[in-house]
Amino acid sequence: MNAAGQISITVRNRQRVRRVNTRLLKKIAASTLAEVGITRCDLCFHLVAAKEMSRINWQFLQHEGSTDVITFDHSEPATENSKPGAIISGEIFICLDAAVKQAKEFETLWQSELVRYAIHGILHLLGHDDLKPAARTQMKREENRLVLEIEATFEILKLGNPKRSSA
Numbered sequence: 001m002n003a004a005g006q007i008s009i010t011v012r013n014r015q016r017v018r019r020v021n022t023r024l025l026k027k028i029a030a031s032t033l034a035e036v037g038i039t040r041c042d043l044c045f046h047l048v049a050a051k052e053m054s055r056i057n058w059q060f061l062q063h064e065g066s067t068d069v070i071t072f073d074h075s076e077p078a079t080e081n082s083k084p085g086a087i088i089s090g091e092i093f094i095c096l097d098a099a100v101k102q103a104k105e106f107e108t109l110w111q112s113e114l115v116r117y118a119i120h121g122i123l124h125l126l127g128h129d130d131l132k133p134a135a136r137t138q139m140k141r142e143e144n145r146l147v148l149e150i151e152a153t154f155e156i157l158k159l160g161n162p163k164r165s166s167a
Contacts, residue, residue, distance in 0.1 A: 007033060008042045015049040017096035018110060021159050022047075028115060028150055028159075032122055033088075035149060042074075042089040043125075045118060050097035068098035069117040071124040092121030111159040112151065119146045 009029050011022040025045065033041055048056070050066040057063045057070060074089040099113035106113075120143055124130075128139040150156070 006040055007038075009033075010044040011047065012044065013047045014052065015047050015096045017049050017100060018160060020047055020096070020114070021161060024154065024159055025114070025118065028154055028156075029118055029122070031153060032119055032146055032150065035146060036122070036126060038088055038126075040087040043122075044091045045121075046091060046093045048093055048095055050095055053093060053095040053098070056093055066095055066098060068102065068113075069094050069121050071121040073125055075125065088122075088125045090121075090125045092118065092125075094118065094121070109156065111156040112147070114159060115150050115156055116143065116147050119143050119150070 007030055009026045011020075011025050013020055013022055029043065029045065033043075053066040053070070054064075057065065057067050060072075061070070070093040072091045072093075074091070075087065076089070094114065094117045096110070096114070099110045099117060102108075103110040103113045120139075123139055123143060123146075128135070128142065130136040130139050
């Protein structure tokens with residue numbers, strides 16, 4: 001794990017669905033982490049296509065087909081002396097095919113969906129759950145708040161343009 005106050009964010013782009021400005025995605029993730037009070041983390045985003053997401057979904061969750069985001073929490077359990085959620089470690093797999101499809105369905109931008117999936121994964125690492133209706137409502141409210149914050153702070157259209165400056 002990282003030294004005190006260290007944020008480590010890696011983005012592995014393993015898809016060809018859309019070009020992604022990974023440097024900007026890292027800045028967005030760092031801003032989200034700061035907003036929720038995380039000062040130490042080791043986080044890796046994997047940007048994948050539907051075929052790879054389907055394989056991961058089956059291999060680890062025994063679910064058929066692709067999905068938008070899968071989060072793997074590698075954090076150490078909280079101890080008596082540690083603040084829960086203060087240190088996170090994990091991997092977040094994001095399916096760009098799903099982002100493009102959902103953007104068309106909800107008449108939004110695929111970049112906005114990408115931001116939403118990244119935030120959704122971070123919230124899971126913070127202990128949010130979306131399995132029960134009340135918890136899902138609470139998580140969705142926090143997700144929406146953070147998405148609005150990011151969209152007000154960053155030019156998310158630049159997520160689709162890796163060659164331009166980011167932020």
